[in-house]
Amino acid sequence: MNAPSDLSMKTDDVLRFELEVLRQEHRDLDEAIRAMQDLGTSDQLTIQRLKKKKLQLKDKIAIIDDRLTPDIIA
Template structure:
């Protein structure tokens, strides 16, 4: 069980991760629409975006009550 402080910290982290994920999405879209795209850069940004999404999912799972408890 998370303490109130841990919950607040996790929510703040989630907010930051959501913002970064959204920003990366916009950068990737911009790079794809404005040639010449740097394929390696786009792949790295997409990988970072996926890592962020995984971390967001993990943290959101920590905040939700365990339905099996």
């Protein structure tokens, strides 16, 4: 088991901080991709890699968000 990435070992405060850092990184990547596309001279491979990284961040954000949001049985 990889302790640094194990969500069950982290407090909610730590997870909230990590969530905000990941969201900021996701926004930064979005801005970088948009800027590269607007220039029109950017490398498509680089854009693809940035988009893949952005999707990975989105998945991590969803996992942490699910961990922080309690299940409510109605």
